[in-house]
Amino acid sequence: MVVGALLLLALVFALLVMRALGERIEHAPLIASMEPRAPTLIRDVRVFTGRELAPRDAQDVLLRDGRIAALGPTGTVEAGDATVIEGRGFTLLPGLVNAHVHVMAPGGVPWRPVAPSPEHNLEAWLAAGVTTVYDLGGPPPWLSDLARRVEEGELPGPRVIHGGYPMTAPESHPLPAGRALAPWPLSMFISATVYTIHDEEDARRAVASVDDGRLPYVKVIVDELPEGSPRLSPALLAEIVAEAHRRELKAFVHVGGPGDARAAAEAGADVIAHMIHRGTLDDETVRLLADARTPVIATLHGFAATAELAEGTYDPSELARRLHDPALVDPVTGAAGQAFAELPVLGEFAQTLLRERERWGENLRRLHAAGVPILVGTDAPLPGVLPGAAMHEELQALHEVGIPSAELLQAATWSAARLLDDAPEFGAVEVGMRADLLLVEGDPIADLTALTRIQGLWRDGRRVQLAATP
Ligand SMILES: [Zn+2]
Known part of the structure; x- marks a missing residue:
């Protein structure tokens, strides 16, 4: 009898959790296949190496055993048994x-x-030309x-x-916001x-626990969301x-506000994650970040999208619609998204963003002018911030702030690859590097939207074969 009641209880709980998961x-599959490695020569192509801001015209690039085996002016690289792709x-x-x-x-x-x-998140990133992601907070075993x-x-x-689970003060961000976004009973476990x-x-x-898990970085949160809620002290952050x-x-x-950024800079943070x-x-904060050359991941599109939800003006990109199911896109599009403004904690946050957004360009321009590296990250998936598509919207948003496209391409490749290691094995088109490559039609330095016209991806x-999508 007792066992029966327990079973019933477990069943009810499982059903609740299932419903809560949504x-x-x-x-629809976005990737048709990942082909086995094969020698490939991409001939007569313009190359943006990632290390250099100026592109090199008319290059031949040979891939072999998963690496870039040769790179040189057209005609100087022997094709041998390689499949040739014309890159003009x-x-x-x-x-x-x-x-x-956040992969999960x-x-x-x-x-x-x-x-x-x-x-699906992973497929969407790859289908949009993203070959590496840094997850900034999720369950390490998964x-x-x-x-x-x-x-x-x-x-x-x-x-x-x-890295590991995020570290935060009791009842500090992301707990109140997470509870507002997660349905019951999931919200109980945030x-x-x-x-x-x-x-x-x-x-x-x-x-120590992150280190024991052999993870390369810790994620720490210093923010006050909602306003007046507890936040990690500068002393504990420094510790x-x-x-x-x-x-x-x-x-x-x-970080959230200027005081958080100051505390992070003074503590010697390696990366500022917003x-x-x-x-x-x-x-003083700008100077500290510039002196230490501490990169700042802007996540500008994410903030802009959140403000637009509350305003009822969020308009998903064509790429967002192509990569994601209407169940993710429609409920945030236009007037439907305005329900966001009614959510506890997040509604108020979105209103704050609406008021603050005119300052973002100036804050970013000051950091950029001082020499602080601005990196490209999206915080996806969040409502209106959809994997793959958001990467391109972030690049566009940062370009509109005034950061030159060649610098953004470097930020989204070589600079990001170097976050953990001065000599990474990916992030550049250079002999010896792992062959993570994106071949696009046109010139993304002249027009960043060329990045979405993918002709080849490794x-x-x-080689990644993309599925035909509607
Ligand atoms: Zn995040």
């Missing part, structure tokens, strides 16, 4: 690197929850498993690099997805960063 979408009129560049994603996040909204589909399956060619997707840092002992233990550095781990720090999106940067030397 609608399961039958995603095309540009070859390193596969894109998205510096801020579902990307739906509370008024139409969808079940997470990390496999992410390690996905990363391995991608690496072994079992799953089509970009290389997945990830606090199990972060390291809660009360004191220095917690800080050391959390960093986490110092402990990470003692263990040779990098520290990625999420631009300052509330308030104005002070000169990850680790395996």
Whole structure:
């Protein structure tokens, strides 16, 4: 009798969790196949190496055993047994690197929850030319498993690099916002997805646990969302960063306002995981970040999209519609998205973003002018911030702020590849590098939208065949 009641209870709970996970979408496949590695010569192509801002015209590039085996002016590289691809009129560049994603996040909204589909997220990034992603907060065991399956060619997707669960103060961001976005009863378990840092002992233990998992970086959150909620103190932030550095781990720090950015800069953060999106940067913080050459991942499109949801003006790109199911796109499009403004915590946040957005360009231009590297990341998936498509919208948004396209292409390739290692094996078209390559029609330096006209795509030397999508 007792067993029966327990079983019934377990069943009811399982049903609740299933419902909470949201609608399961039958995603159309975006990748038809990942071909085995084969010697390939791309002939007479314009090359953007990633290291250099100026492209090289009329180059031959030979791929062999998953690497770039030769690169030189057209006619100087022997084809041998390689398949030849004519590259005239095309540009070859390193596969894109998205510096801020959440592979396991579902990307739906509370008024139409969808079940997470990390496999679909991975396909969408790859189909958009992204060959590496940095996950900035997700469950390490699942992410390690996905990363391995991608690496072994079992799953089509970009290389997945990830850190541990985010570290944050008790009841600080992302807990209130996460509860507002996640349906009950999932919302009850949000606090199990972060390291809660009360004191220095917690800080050391959390960093040790990331290190024990052999993960390369910690993610720390210093933000006040909603306004007036607790945030990690500068002293504890400094302790986490110092402990990470003692263990040779990098520290990625999420910031909100200028004070958070100042604390991150003073603590010696290696990467700032959002631009300052509330308030104005002070000169001292700009100088600290510039002196340390600390990169800032802007996630500008993500903030803009959130503001547009509340305004009822969010308009998904053609690429977003092509890569994602209407169940993800329609509930946030136009007036339908305005329900976001009614959500607890997030509605108020979106209103703040609406007021603040005119300052973002100036904040970014000041960082850029001071020599702070601006990196390209999206925080996808979030409502209106859809994997793959958001990468191109972010590039466009940063270009509109005034950052030259060649610099953005370098930021989205070589600079992002170097976040953890000064001599990475990917992120550049150079002899010896892993063959993560994007071949596009036209010249993305003249027109960034050329990046979406994909003619060829390789990850680790395996050619990616895209599925025909409507
Ligand atoms: Zn994030």
